[in-house]
Amino acid sequence: MKVSKGDIFERVFVNEPVVDLQIAQEAGSRVKIVVVNFAPGTNRITIEQLGEGCETEIYALAYLKGEDAVTTETHVKHAVGGGTSNQLIKFVLDDHSRGRFIGDxxxxxxxxxxxxxxxxxxxxxxxxxxxxxQPQLEIYADDVKATHGASTGQLDESALFYMQQRGIDKQKARQLLVNAFMKDVLNTISDEALREQLLNTIDGVVE
Amino acid sequence: MNELLRIENLHASIGGKEILKGVNLVINEGEVHAIMGPNGAGKSTLSAVLTGNPAYEVTAGEVYLRGENLLTMEPEVRARAGVFLSFQYPVEIPGVSMTNFMRTALNAKRAYEGKEPLSAKEFLGLMREKKKMLELPDKLNNRSVNEGFSGGEKKKNEIFQMAMLEPCLAILDETDSGLDIDALRIVAEGVNRLKTPQNASIVITHYQRLLDYIVPDFVHVLADGKIVKTGDKTLALELEEKGYEGLQG
Incomplete structure (x- = not known):
């Protein structure tokens, strides 16, 4: 699909695999995609900035349990300068679940x-x-600002103990930390009702 | 005078290395005990073991809080029963707001005591009242726990939490470290104001300075995992003058 000059396109996918979303952005257009997965699935998002001054935002969160697996693939191409793109991709993986991020x-x-x-x-x-x-960065222009970061870790034991020392049981402390980790993706959703609904959902999802 | 805490022959180790080698201490309600000693003597280990930090292993000894076996309680149960630690290094918890954190903690304690949770209005009123005492800014409510706080704010925030939770036993672990004189005064005044005939505190410090503000009833010297000397507040002054070297063994 095409997002015309100066237009804004925002779409939130909740538990709905993003099969193969392809977007071409014209000058000055803004695109925001938020993907939330609590179940297995594969997401593939391709966005190309074809005009000047485009804004692209991709935010994805997966919270998986059991044997569930999610792959999220993003392909962002700046074909014309003066644009911005921002991607925040988060996975929370419990049990035997598997996550995969391919960021091109x-x-x-x-x-x-x-x-x-x-x-x-x-x-x-x-x-x-x-x-x-699997990040893959190809940067051929020299006057750009590009950052990339990836990290995988566990819950902060010292934070868990700190909360327990204040009387919060361990399970609730875990829940607070996991929710805090997930919240910043959900907070990017502009639709307030949906955002609140999802923020409430994660309270119930995290065990 | 009612006994609050009894520590008997407490031995504890971390990673197989024995740090506490037989600590004995009795604390009654209304008392302030200072624990001083050189670095590595086991001061912070004692606070960690009393609060149930899983990194430490108790290898021998007993601890009773009002006659109940403290060592078999989970860390959160010890906290609800009234054991509070002002951390030497308060932990930053990004994404968890002070309000949410504090309300969860306070209501957990109230549930343990068989009390109803506080309403949002009552809770916020209490937060406001206690923050004022510590001269903490109002904006603190919406900030994440300790995140981006200065050293002084973190220590004030510890005493603020103590004011909210009203523990029967407060352990202040090096609360003076990293504080300038104004922050030290505010923190100490907060601690003094929270003192009642029913509660007690353990003030762990390397320096005498804090004890000018929080006057202890007893001063204990912890060296090489044992309490090697006990005295009144004059012992702290003596230590300041002569150092710890002459006191060991």
């Missing part, structure tokens, strides 16, 4: 003055859970 970011030679950020943060709640991160 390309800034062509003439796409000067591009600002692109790609961040992948993952939280493993079990020793058997597994995360694979």
């Amino acid at each position: 970011l390309k800034i062509v030679k003439d796409a000067q003055q591009t600002e692109a950020h790609q961040t992948n943060r993952n939280l493993l709640l079990s020793e058997e859970a597994e995360m694979r991160t």
Whole structure:
């Protein structure tokens, strides 16, 4: 699909696999995609900035249990300069679940003055859970600002103990930490009712 | 005078290394005990073991809180029963607001005591009242726990939490470290104001300075995992003058 000059396109996918979303952005357009997975699925998002001054935002959160697996693939291409892209991809993996992030970011030679950020943060709640991160950055322009970061970790034991020392039981403390980890993706959703609904949902999802 | 805490022959280790080598201490209601000693003597280990930090292993000894076996309680149960630790290094918890954190903690304690949870209005009123005492800014409510707080704010925030939870036993672990003189005064005044005839505190410190503000009833010297000397507040002054070297063994 195409997002016309100056238009805004925002779409939130909740537990709905993003089969193969392809978006071409014209100058000055803004695209925001939020993907939330509490169940297995595969997401593939391809966005190309074809005009100047485009804004692209991709936020994805997966919270998985059991044997569930989610793959999220993003392909962002800055074909013209002066645009921005921001990606925050988070996985919370419990039990034997598996997450995979493939992040393909390309800034062509003439796409000067591009600002692109790609961040992948993952939280493993079990020793058997597994995360694979495959960032792929191709930056051919020299006057750009591009950052990339990926990290996978566990719950902060010192934070858990700190909360327990204040009388909060361990399970509730885990829940608060996991919710805190997930919240910033959900907070990007503009639709207040949906955002509140999802924030309430995660209270029930986290065990 | 009612006994609050009894520590008998407490031994504890971390990673197989014995740190506490037989600590004995009795604390009654209304008392302030200072524990001083050189670095590595086991001061922070004692606070960690009393609060149930899973990194430490108790290898021998008993601890009773009002006659109940403290060591078999989960850390959160010890906290609800009234054991509070002002951490030497308060932990930052990004994404968890002070309000949410504090309300969860306070209502957990109230449930343990068989009380109803506080309403949002009552809770916020209490927060406001206690924050004022510590001269903490109002904006604190919406900030994440300790995140981006200065050293002084973190220590004030510990005493603020203590004011909210009203523990029967407060352990202040190096609360003076990293504080300038104004923050030290505010923190100490907060602690003094929270003192009642029914509660007690353990003030762990390396320096005498804090004890100018929080006057202890007893001063104990912990060295190489044992209490090697006990005295009144003059012992702290003596230590300041002569150092710890002459006191060991």
